[in-house]
Each structure stands twice: as C-alpha cells, then as structure tokens.
Amino acid sequence: MKPLELARLSLEGLSVGDAFGQCFFALDDAEAAIASRRLPDAPWYYTDDTEMTLSVIASLARYGRIEQDTLAADFASRYSYERAYGPSMHRTLARIREGEDWRNVANAAFGGQGSWGNGAAMRAAPIGAFFAHDLDVVREEARRSAVVTHAHDEAVAGAIAVALGAALWARCGVDGRCPKGDEFLGEVASRVPESEVRSRLQRAISIGSSATPGFAVSALGNGTDMSAPDTVPFALWCCAHAGDSYPGAMWLAVSAGGDRDTLCAIVGGIVALRVGVAGIPSSWIACRESLPVV
Template sequence: MFDDTRSRFLGCLIGCAVGDALGCRLEGLASLDVESVFDGRWTDDTHMMIGVAESLIANKGFNGNHMAQTFIKNYEQEPWRGYASGPPKVFRWIKSGVPWDEAAKQLFGGAGSYGNGAAMRVAPVGLLYYDDTEKLRFVAHAQSMITHTHELGTEGAVIQAYSVALAVKASQSSEWDSYEFLEKLMGFTSNETYRRKLKKAVELLKEGADRHKVVKELGNSVEAHNSVLTAVYCFLRNWGNFKDAVTYAVNLGGDTDTIGAMTGAISGAYHGVEAIPEQWRNKLERRAYIEKLAEDLWALK
C-alpha cells in the first residue's frame, strides 16, 4: 500500500457521501441489489459533513460561530435533506441570539442530545487533525456542541474523528491489524459505555459473529453509542475492501445512512479514493465539490 495522504482525504469525504447515499436506499435489501438501487443522492449526514469542511477551510481551523452559521445557511437552502427535529430547533435558537455552544443544551429537557448527528459529520476534523490527537479531540468535541451536548453524543463524535485519523495512519503502515486499531480506541476514550462496546467489538471480531448478534451487541440505531462503534466494526470486519465494508454496514438495518456514512468515511480514509467503485463515484451527487473540499483540507496540512 502506497503512502498517498491526498488520496486518503478524498477517499474519506467521498466514502462518507457514498456510504450515506447507499444507506438511504438500501435499508432491508440484500447486497446483491447494491448496483441497481444506488443513485448517488445523499442526506443530511453528508450535507452537515460538507458544512464542517467548509467552515474548517474558511477559517483554517475551528470557529464555532462560523460553523454554526454555515450549518444554518446550508439547512435553509436545502431543508429537505432529512434532518431530524433537533438541529432545526437549535438553528432557530441560535438565530434568535442564543450562543452557538449554549443553544443545544436546551434539548431534551436540558440533558442534550446523544444522537449520532455530531459523529456522522465529523470526518473532516479527523482528517485535518489526524496527526494532532489533542487538537482532534478538542475540535471534534467543540463542533458537537453546536447540536449535541450530551456526553455520549460528544464522545461518539470524538471517537469517530479519531477512527478516521487512525485509518489514515494505518494506511501508512503494514503492521496494523483490527485488534491494534481497537486497542488504540480503547486507550483514547475513558467513557465506560464506549469501552464496554469496544470490548464487545473485539469478541465479535474473534468469533466472526453473525449480523443479528452484531446488532444486538453494538446496535444499529440513531444513538451515538449504538452506532459509532458499529461503523468501526463494519470497517474492521471488512478491513480489506471498501465496497464490502459499506455494503455490510447498510445491510445491518436500522440507521443505515448514518452507519453507512461513518463506515465509508473510515474505510475511505484507509483505502483511498481509488478503492471506491468507480460507478459509485461517477453517480455521486456533487462529487466534484466534495472532492474540492477534500483537496482544500489536504492543502491545509
């Protein structure tokens, strides 16, 4: 495997969008139907990932208010992308004058959201700071606070960003394997919920568990702690092939677009853009713009 960080950046963002587009079309279908149903159209997962990238590029780093305003602008232009009820509420509060890092604390009676919305969009953070763990943790957490303030939501985003970073690093070494990847994640998080799931992921990989058991143990729903490590597992179970990883991910059912997007981001960051099937890349909505964002992020390194 050659060292081409530029290809990893492209692979990550294109992979995220491809996984999203595949997932929103494939719920409940068998992998044999992949080619016939893929039309390249993506959801709010990719829409918000684009917003993260746009803001990071514009500011050459993180600016919370700018990123929040970017999310709002993009949402108002295309509100039909499939946004859940939480972000539009937060956007209205921010527009009314509530600070960008305070508005989302009002959700769910003050508990904040622990959904996977902050994790699904965080891939650009993992790329930009793949070689700076502390900066990655800070920015992944901070961007989460715009819409998801519960610890499980923010930590899910941090773990997803770090998984992207690890994938870029693993692509540059022939010595890594699935278990070392999980061990590094275990050392990165102190959250017990995620640590328990990481231990389960190790067990599932060792036994080659069937999909039913994977869903039972790791989850496939919209909560971050029931989907982020599922995406990591999908990548690791199908370490050698991008198409196999995202197809496996979306065939777990549940929140297929987001699990597909997160798996695609990690797998794309590992394999590079050339590993993504050409027919998928060619059909992908706004492919050229997403590629430009990846190029611009890479240029900041």
C-alpha cells in the same frame, strides 16, 4: 497527502456511503438487494450527514481548525428539510438561524441534557483525517465540532471515536502502521472518554471477526434510536473487520438495518482513508449526486 486532501478523501467516502445507505429506505426489496449485492438505481441523493460534513470541511479549509461560531452558522445556513435531518436538528438549526447562540441552543436540548444523537459522529471522520498527525488534537477538535449541536457527553464520545478511527487510517501511509481488527478497535477505545460508547467499543472487541452481523447488531446496536452509543460501535466494528474493501464494508454496514445512511456515512468516511480514492468504485461515485464545491 496534505491534511485537507485527506479530509476531502474522507468526505468522498462519507458522502458516497451516506447516499448509498439512504437508498435502501426507499427500496421495497431492500433485504433481497443487499443479499444479492444489487446496487440501487442512480441517482443516489446524500442526506444531512454529508450536508453537515460540508460545513466541517469549509471550516477546516478556511481556518485550519474547527471555528465553532462559523461552523454553527454554516450548519444553519445549509439546513434543508429535504436532507432528512434528525428530529431535534430541525429545531436546533432553526433557532441558530434565527440568531440564538449555539451554546444556549445545544445545551438546552432534551431538557438540558443536550442531544446524544449520532449527528456529531456522522460528520467527524474528516476531522480525524485532517489532524491525524496528533491524536490529542483529533480528540479536542472532534469535541469542539460536536458540542456546537450535540452537548451530551455520549454524542461527544461518539464523534471522538469516529475521528480517532479516521486518524488511525489516515496515518497508515505516513508511519506504515495500519491497525486492523481488534487492534484498531482497542486503539480507538483506549482514547475515548469513559462513556457508553466506550463500553460498547470494548464489547465490540470481545465479539471478534467471526460473528454474524446479526449478532454484532444485537450486542452493539444499529442506530435504530439514532443515538451515538447505538450507532458508532457497530460502525467501527464494520471498519475493523471489513475495512480492507470499501464495497465490502458498505454492504456489511447496510445489512444492519437501523440508521443505514449514517452507519454507511461513518464507515465510508473512515474506510476511504485506508483504501484511498481508487478503492471507492468509480461507478459508485458516479451514482452519488454531485457535491457542491466548498
């Protein structure tokens, strides 16, 4: 597959996961539905995870790279309150839309620390798919995509980790190497900058595949605080140990509670690259509202 086709495959998995995960916030009996693997009723509406990823895809399609000024403007122009953005993104994207330079806005967030939310990681998988031929380029383009809205090093590390996971599996069909389980986590962690995200990825390796989801959540987090360190390591643990099945990985991710739509978006964007479009159930794709063409 060509790079843009791989990125679009990742988008398909990401958007179905995002919309699937979001449904469980509205279910009165979410835990029972998960236990019995009962799909939510259609339609499944996607959220900010998909909306912002559409901007990433547009940049890759138009420029063949992350063009930061255009990406920032596209994030701002696509913003819609109904897509359930994280609290700080309402302000950030409003200021960018009013004409402020994204560098000033992103760097000023949270008293000058920049956001360390999971919003950069949630849209990073297609970047790994697109640049999978060169993992150094994956890291740099993921970083460039992150800092447009999330200047904190942890948010950047989260985006890099997700993009690397996607890249490793986008390469499966090319070089025949498809690292799984702890090998997958180790290959990602070894290339992520020193950070809490990286520390928790290393902790994820020590957990192994036999742990219960509840134990993994207690050790790694589940995105309850919507930060990158609290979200990305558990999502990659789900990929590592359930990534041979798109539905299996989704049910594992959504069982964690926490930031369900973003956990499922990250997992879906990565696992799609390993299982291919045929591995995403057509019935699930049919439940997700249709995507705009970018």
